[in-house]
Each structure stands twice: as structure tokens, then as C-alpha cells.
Amino acid sequence: MNSIQRKILTMSIVVLSIMVLIWVVLTYYNQKTQAQYNDILQRYLRMNEVTDHSHQTIIALNDYMQKPSAYKLSKLDQNKKNMLMAKLRAVTLRNKDNAFTLTSYINMMDSLIASADLTVMFLEQGNAEQSTEKFEEATRIDKYIAETTVTLIDKEVRTYDAFYRSIIEQSAELKRLGAWLLSLITIILLLFTYWFSLSITRPIQKLTVAAKELSRGRFDKPIEVHSNDEISFLAKTFDRMRVNINNLISEIQQKAQLESELQQSKLLLKESQLISLQSQITPHFLFNTLDTLSKKAYLDGSEETSDLIASVAGLLRYNLRRLDRAVTLEEELSVALKYIEIQGARxxxxxxxxxxxxxxxxxxxxxxxxxxxxxxxxxxxxxxxxxxxxxxxxxxxxxxxxxxxxxxxxxxxxxxxxxxxxxxxxxxxxxxxxxxxxxxxxxxxxxxxxxxxxxxxxxxxxxxxxxxxxxxxxxxxxxx
Structure with a gap:
């Protein structure tokens, strides 16, 4: 039997599954787009890195020519190493659209490093004119590298223009998909909520009608509720309660009739007992009689007989009192001594x-x-x-x-x-x-x-x- 709890759990699982599916789809598209963005950005950064290292190499070379020193020479060597690393990373940027330009770009980096080496060599040999000529050549190569970087970036922009447009289109598609999913989820939830509430409210309405009938005293009408959850069990229990109450009312009516007959019999019995008691000697009359006999014996000089009759009267009066009342031990002792006095005379x-x-x-x-x-x-x-x-x-x-x-x-x-x-x-x-x-x-x-x-x-x-x-x-x- 399906229970209300199972229905709620099913609804929760459906909603959670839809939410997880939407999250997975959005996460996949987001990660894919982010990876493509990162790849393009890395390509731009590597091209700019080449230009930056090229400028740094020319600056370090110029500083060394102005005032040669071991520190400036080591700084120049470090910039040349950076250029070599940038060249290796630039090789990975090759594609069918920039293959020729990128080959010239890499050759320019090699020419720049070679010109820098010649400039240092002529300067160390004291050939200032050749050194200056090589420095000017290196400067021109640096300028060409910067211009080529701009050209390569322009080619990259044109190459990935279609990608940018596809990203925009995907974003629009995701928006439309989100709207459709939201509408679909809303419709599903509304339908499920209506079905779920109807499966609960309809049996409850029948139970309410049955309760009103019971409140009016109609216990003979059966309660019929068709449901596949706990409300069905509640309705069956409610119907059994109706049957039990109906049976109980019948029993009470029968007992009330029997009690009425019994009460009439008791009244007749009490009336008979009253007539019987009226013909008997009352305890009050008996006490008065014993007191009269006690006084008569005392006046005749029989004091012992008088005391005995008084003890019997007192004992009888005490014995006829209610047994549910507490007394003092002194009263009990007094009655016991009267009893001993009577038995002593015997x-x-x-x-x-x-x-x-x-x-x-x-x-x-x-x-x-x-x-x-x-x-x-x-x-x-x-x-x-x-x-x-x-x-x-x-x-x-x-x-x-x-x-x-x-x-x-x-x-x-x-x-x-x-x-x-x-x-x-x-x-x-x-x-x-x-x-x-x-x-x-x-x-x-x-x-x-x-x-x-x-x-x-x-x-x-x-x-x-x-x-x-x-x-x-x-x-x-x-x-x-």
C-alpha cells in the first residue's frame, strides 16, 4: 500500500533528480566554455610574453652597453633565457592560419638573441662601431617582434570569431533551455501537487461528512473511503468505532431498561423492609427499657444487678455504632472492661x-x-x-x-x-x-x-x- 510518506518521498526524488540534471548540464557547458576561454587567454598571454621578454632583453643590452658589468651581463643572460623559454611556449601556438607567420616569429626571436650575443662580443673586443650596429639591428628585430605579435593576435581574433559567436549562441540557448525547464518543472509540480492534494483531501472530505452524520446520531450508515494510503486505514478504524458505538448504545439501552426494572424491585423491597421494621422493637426503645430496668433494680436495692444491666446497655449501644469511625483506645478499653464485667458476673x-x-x-x-x-x-x-x-x-x-x-x-x-x-x-x-x-x-x-x-x-x-x-x-x- 502506497503511503503518504512514500508519495512525498517520490515527489522529492523527482524534483531532486530534475535539479541534479539541470546542474550537471549547466556545469558541463560552463566548464567547457571556461576551458576554451582559458585556452584562448593562454595563447594571448604567451604572445604578449614574447613581446615583453624581447623588450626586457633590449633594455638589459642597452644598460650593459652604457656601463658594462658582471651583474648587468648576468641580467642580460637571464633575459635571453626567458626569451628561449617564451620561444618554446610559442611553438605550441601553431595552427593552419598562423603557420607561416609563426615560423618568422620564432626566427625573429633567434635573430634577436644572436644580435644580442654579437653586440656583447664586439663590445668586449673594443669594436664600438660594430657593437652599435648590432644593437640597432637587435632593436629593429624587437620592433618587428612587437608588430608580429599584434599580427598574430589579430589572426587569433579572426580565427576565434566563430567561437565567440558560438559561445553567445550557446548562452542564448541555455537561457531558452532554462526557461523551458522551469516551465516544465512548474507544470509537473502543479500536476503532482494537485493529484497529491486530491488523494488526501477527497478521503478527508468523506470522513468529514461521516463525522457530521455521527454527530447527528446516525450510527447505522457505513463509512466507505477508497484510498491507498493511511487515510484508508483511518476510515476503516473510524467505521469500526461507529459499529462499536452503535453496539454500545444498544447495550446501554438494554441495561437502562434492566436497571429501571431492578430499581422498581428495590423500591418494593425497601417498602416491605420498612413495614417489617415498624413491627420490631427499635434500638432506642431497647436502650430506654434497659435503663429503666437498671434504675428499678437500683431502687429495689440490687446495685450489682443495676450495674450489670447498665453495662449490657452500654455494650449494646457501642456495638451498634458505625464500624467505619475511628475511636480512641480509651473508648475501646472502656467497652472491653464492660464486657469483662458482664462475663465476670457469668x-x-x-x-x-x-x-x-x-x-x-x-x-x-x-x-x-x-x-x-x-x-x-x-x-x-x-x-x-x-x-x-x-x-x-x-x-x-x-x-x-x-x-x-x-x-x-x-x-x-x-x-x-x-x-x-x-x-x-x-x-x-x-x-x-x-x-x-x-x-x-x-x-x-x-x-x-x-x-x-x-x-x-x-x-x-x-x-x-x-x-x-x-x-x-x-x-x-x-x-x-
Whole structure:
């Protein structure tokens, strides 16, 4: 499947290829023209070089004749060497148009060097007249060389006149070619851009129309977009979303209908529960009744019975409060002592209870109904089954920035498997306090949620060695 990225890459490659082709053509013609220009320029420079060295040789010869010296003679020799080098380079300038003239031109350079040598020789022999004659001959040859240079340059100009005209024509052709190439590239880019934009905008327009239909709530009309790029995938995904939304709306309508029926059933159930509750004794009426019985027993002189009834009323009132509210350890201890007082009246000397409480720890916050179910569990399993009863010890103290609560009994104890079952799997019927209905596992779960740690409670027990339940609550938890 062609992607939008591939289309853009293709367009970039086409444009880049055209640009590279134009650059290669222009570079080739430019280098070719530049090489021809350099060749012509070198020919002109070599001819002018001959004339320049010829003049320098005459000047050096004249200086030597005026006042001969070794330095001036060496300077003259250097100019003659330059003339020989210029002659060698001038030989390469030969062509069919200047062959005869160039031959005379080279002979003149040889004659100039020969005349200069004769001038020096006659001067050294003291023959001033012959020396002057040879110097004048050398001067005439220098003049001829200059005139011949002009002639050769004129021939070069006429020879390369056609070349100059071809260069001008090539420049004009390059301009026309550049204009045509620019027009062609512009047309190609416009056509490609139109095709490329149309391949994107047309599917997007169809998607826009489909989105408007969906916004009007029409989810039953399929979305059809024919494309060979990512927009086709987007359209298919959009269509699947339409189908999913349509199915979801159908499910919501069905669930709304079921929920409406369920709500009606709940209203009927609540109405039935309300009628049933109206026929029962309310907790408020029960508390008032217990308080009345407590006062009646007190007036009849049964103070112990009065205190017991008051404890039962207080315990019942505390047990019926909401379990999601935190209380102080002092409140929990008070309720636990009321429970011990009630069980003490039941078991008399069979229940032995000891407590060791650090009062500085009593403002600690903890979940409601934490101590009583544990103590109740100890009474049920460590005191009630035994003929001689048993003892329960409660210790509250501070250590390592934590408040430690220990509840220990000397009952039959239990195995490690049962301890693990109670702590990890939620306990069983034997570990429930039957008067409150709050199970040991409920206490464990609420303590762990309250403190946010798994090691908040532990059980140390072995068969025949009793059981010790330890609760460890950090002091920072007292703020919650």
C-alpha cells in the first residue's frame, strides 16, 4: 500500500533528480566554455610574453652597453633565457592560419638573441662601431617582434570569431533551455501537487461528512473511503468505532431498561423492609427499657444487678455504632472492661482478668470494635470450655514509636496452620465472637486497612500453651 510518506518521498526524488540534471548540464557547458576561454587567454598571454621578454632583453643590452658589468651581463643572460623559454611556449601556438607567420616569429626571436650575443662580443673586443650596429639591428628585430605579435593576435581574433559567436549562441540557448525547464518543472509540480492534494483531501472530505452524520446520531450508515494510503486505514478504524458505538448504545439501552426494572424491585423491597421494621422493637426503645430496668433494680436495692444491666446497655449501644469511625483506645478499653464485667458476673471465679495499661497511650486512634472481639474470642475458647476457667491478660504499652496491645490467654491454643488460616484466609466459625457478630478476620482486615501495613497484628500460639494476640500501631496512626 502506497503511503503518504512514500508519495512525498517520490515527489522529492523527482524534483531532486530534475535539479541534479539541470546542474550537471549547466556545469558541463560552463566548464567547457571556461576551458576554451582559458585556452584562448593562454595563447594571448604567451604572445604578449614574447613581446615583453624581447623588450626586457633590449633594455638589459642597452644598460650593459652604457656601463658594462658582471651583474648587468648576468641580467642580460637571464633575459635571453626567458626569451628561449617564451620561444618554446610559442611553438605550441601553431595552427593552419598562423603557420607561416609563426615560423618568422620564432626566427625573429633567434635573430634577436644572436644580435644580442654579437653586440656583447664586439663590445668586449673594443669594436664600438660594430657593437652599435648590432644593437640597432637587435632593436629593429624587437620592433618587428612587437608588430608580429599584434599580427598574430589579430589572426587569433579572426580565427576565434566563430567561437565567440558560438559561445553567445550557446548562452542564448541555455537561457531558452532554462526557461523551458522551469516551465516544465512548474507544470509537473502543479500536476503532482494537485493529484497529491486530491488523494488526501477527497478521503478527508468523506470522513468529514461521516463525522457530521455521527454527530447527528446516525450510527447505522457505513463509512466507505477508497484510498491507498493511511487515510484508508483511518476510515476503516473510524467505521469500526461507529459499529462499536452503535453496539454500545444498544447495550446501554438494554441495561437502562434492566436497571429501571431492578430499581422498581428495590423500591418494593425497601417498602416491605420498612413495614417489617415498624413491627420490631427499635434500638432506642431497647436502650430506654434497659435503663429503666437498671434504675428499678437500683431502687429495689440490687446495685450489682443495676450495674450489670447498665453495662449490657452500654455494650449494646457501642456495638451498634458505625464500624467505619475511628475511636480512641480509651473508648475501646472502656467497652472491653464492660464486657469483662458482664462475663465476670457469668463465670465468677472461673474468669481471671489482669490488665497493665500505660495511660499515655489511651489517646491513640484505632478502628471501632477492635479489642472486644479479640477478648470475646479468648473468653469463648480459653475460659468457657474449661471447668476451672482461665485467665486473660491485657497489656498496653509504648515501644519503638509504636503502641503495643497484647491480649494473652492460657487456653488450649492452636496449631500454626490454624493461625495462618485465621490471618491469611479469613478465619472460620470457631474464631467468631458470637455475641457481637464481629469476626476475628473482620478485625484483622479493618486494622490492616487503617494502618496500611500487613504486620499490624500477629498471633503467637501452640497447642496446650495458650494464645497471645499482639497489635502494633505506629504513633503516627493516632492522627487518623
Amino acid at each position: 463465670f465468677t471465679d472461673r474468669l481471671r482478668f489482669e490488665q497493665e495499661v500505660d495511660e499515655s497511650c489511651l489517646q491513640l486512634k484505632l478502628p471501632c470494635l477492635t479489642l472486644q472481639p479479640i477478648i470475646e474470642n479468648a473468653v469463648i475458647h480459653a475460659v468457657e470450655p474449661l471447668e476451672d476457667g482461665g485467665s486473660i491478660t491485657l497489656r498496653i504499652y509504648e515501644r519503638e514509636h509504636c503502641v503495643w496491645i497484647e491480649i494473652k490467654d492460657d487456653g488450649a491454643g492452636m496449631t500454626a496452620e490454624k493461625v495462618n488460616h485465621i490471618l491469611m484466609e479469613g478465619g472460620n466459625a470457631d474464631s467468631l465472637g458470637h455475641s457481637t457478630g464481629i469476626g476475628f478476620s473482620n478485625v484483622v482486615k479493618r486494622l490492616r486497612l487503617f494502618v496500611g501495613a500487613e504486620d499490624v497484628i500477629s498471633i503467637d500460639s501452640q497447642p496446650g500453651c495458650g494464645t497471645k494476640v499482639t497489635i502494633k500501631i505506629p504513633l503516627a496512626g493516632s492522627e487518623g
